[in-house]
Amino acid sequence: MRSILKIVDRAAKIREDSEHISMNDSPKALRIDDASDLESVILTPRLTQNAQRLPNHHEENDALIALAKEMVASPDSILQKLAEKALKLCDAGSSGVSLLEPDGARFYWPAVTGALAPHIGEGTPRDFGPCGTVLDRNSPQLMSRPERHFTYLEAITPRIEQVLLVPFYMDGKAVGTIWVVNHDTARSFDAEDLRVMTNLATFAAAAFQILTTQAKLRENANCASRLDGKAIAARYTKNGTAGLKQ
Numbered sequence: 001m002r003s004i005l006k007i008v009d010r011a012a013k014i015r016e017d018s019e020h021i022s023m024n025d026s027p028k029a030l031r032i033d034d035a036s037d038l039e040s041v042i043l044t045p046r047l048t049q050n051a052q053r054l055p056n057h058h059e060e061n062d063a064l065i066a067l068a069k070e071m072v073a074s075p076d077s078i079l080q081k082l083a084e085k086a087l088k089l090c091d092a093g094s095s096g097v098s099l100l101e102p103d104g105a106r107f108y109w110p111a112v113t114g115a116l117a118p119h120i121g122e123g124t125p126r127d128f129g130p131c132g133t134v135l136d137r138n139s140p141q142l143m144s145r146p147e148r149h150f151t152y153l154e155a156i157t158p159r160i161e162q163v164l165l166v167p168f169y170m171d172g173k174a175v176g177t178i179w180v181v182n183h184d185t186a187r188s189f190d191a192e193d194l195r196v197m198t199n200l201a202t203f204a205a206a207a208f209q210i211l212t213t214q215a216k217l218r219e220n221a222n223c224a225s226r227l228d229g230k231a232i233a234a235r236y237t238k239n240g241t242a243g244l245k246q
Contacts, residue, residue, distance in 0.1 A: 037149045038133065043162075044142045050190040056089075060196060063089055067203055075214065078207045079111035082178065086200050087114050090193045092180035093158070097204060098123065098131045098165075099176040107131045107176070115158050115183055124150070130165055135174045140166040140198070142189055164189045166197040168205040170212070178204050 063085040070081045079097045087095040094114030098107040101123075108123035126132045129150055134141050142164050147153035153160065165179040178201050182189065 041143045041146050041149045042133075042141060043144050044140070047140075047142050047164075047189065047194050048191050050188045052190045053192050055192055055195070060089060060199065064199070064203060067207075071207060071210065075207075075211060078211070079204075080113065082200060082204055082207065083111040083113045086178060086180050086197065089196050089200070090164075090180045090189070091187070093183040094181040095179060096120075097176060097178050099208070100126065100131075100135075100174075114181070116156070116181060119156065124152075130163060130179075131177045134165045134167050134177050138167065138174065140164065140194055142194075158183045161185060162189055164193055164197060166194070166201040168201040168208065170205060170209050175208060176204070177201075 067078065067081060067085060071078050083095045083097055086092065092114065094112065094116035096109050096112035096116065098109055100107055105126055106123050107126060107129065109120055112120040124131055126135075130141070130143055130146050133143075142162065143160075144162050146160055146163060147156070160181050161184055162182040163179055164181075165177045167174045167177050169175065178197060180189070180193065180197065
């Protein structure tokens with residue numbers, strides 16, 4: 001609940017000036033033969049070069065407050081609602097949330113909306129994919145036609161013309177990304193889209209932490225229930241055996 005209140009407070013205090021987002025990538029361990037191919041699909045510096053649309057702080061403020069209310073009313077659907085808000089705020093063709101699986105081997109897509117909605121539940125490898133690149137570089141990434149490097153994405157329809165991915169964190173560790181996709185060249189993502197997505201990524205982190213906590217509480221409750229069941233069975237068996245001996 002404290003995390004939700006922080007989100008509402010953040011929404012109420014959205015400034016008229018855009019936040020400064022660092023585009024500097026941290027070093028990344030790449031295979032030498034893949035480095036140039038990967039760089040050919042990355043357009044991150046263009047986020048600040050493209051013509052920037054005017055911010056709509058009123059719409060963004062309403063979206064964040066609506067998401068905070070959704071978290072209270074129906075937390076299990078919050079990631080899907082988050083994707084829907086990203087789609088609208090960035091005027092995208094598709095949007096979604098990627099979460100790193102517990103074993104760290106793959107990302108899966110628990111929430112997808114827009115043209116790519118049929119692909120919900122799918123995902124990408126951690127060590128060779130757009131989301132993995134975001135985590136390796138520890139920064140937002142803009143990619144164009146990513147299937148040119150990550151060739152398995154050729155099977156995705158409609159084609160991804162541009163994808164903007166922003167990481168989110170729990171306890172200082174990146175656990176997933178939130179992303180928006182353009183399927184044509186009608187417009188390019190810009191610094192305003194990055195600012196909006198960065199705000200939504202902050203909410204995604206809070207939502208993920210709450211969902212994780214709830215899952216742990218349910219698991220602990222189930223364990224306690226099983227232990228109680230075993231204890232009752234043990235007492236019944238003991239009493240039954242004693243009765244037979246009498």
